[in-house]
Amino acid sequence: MADLDTADRVASLTGSVLAAAGLALSLYTLLTSPASAPVAGARSVQAGSIGRAVTGDNNHLHGSAPQVGAMGGGTVGDIPTVGERGVSAGGGIGEVVTGDGNQLT
Template sequence: MSAAVAVGLVIVALVVDLDTGDRVASVVGAVAGVGGVALAAHGLSRPARTGPAAAGSRSVQSGQGIGRAVTGDANHFRGPAPAVPAPASLPPVAPPAGPPVPGERGVAAAGGIGEAVTGDGNEQR
């Protein structure tokens, strides 16, 4: 769209006199400025999209389920990660606002957690 406006302004500048081109460019600039202000106001009026709350160092947090979460060092695994557990069949008494915020090397999920490894040097045989 901006390329079309630029080409249009060049054509106006070549075809009409300088005063008319100046007026057309002023109008186009004013319209672009109003559009920019409207776009900025729209962006500021929308609620901010926030991700999960800040968590501790080297932690894992998910708004859904987790198959395997590893927060330690020098861990060795064989085979695929476990499947994400199915949600509980009974609804919770009060729906949670989201997963809790884990501390350092913690794991939290709104859904199920198949496997969480938070230590160092673990080996799966």
């Protein structure tokens, strides 16, 4: 009977230590993770890869957006978007229209 009591205590203590270690690791990861860069400014765009981004008004666009292959680069959170109608991408950007009243054919 003494051996079962000892095994029970050891198992309880081991489980408690592992649970505390898991909690500590979770908190460390949560608190030290870098925050993603905020999208700053009205009508800003931030994405991994962008075929066509349009942030202006009264634009007349014809045809399909350019195809953007999987290009290397940083992750989206690494690249800040600054200012009104700003555009940033972690990969490629095919076309950006930021003005008003553009005629693209």
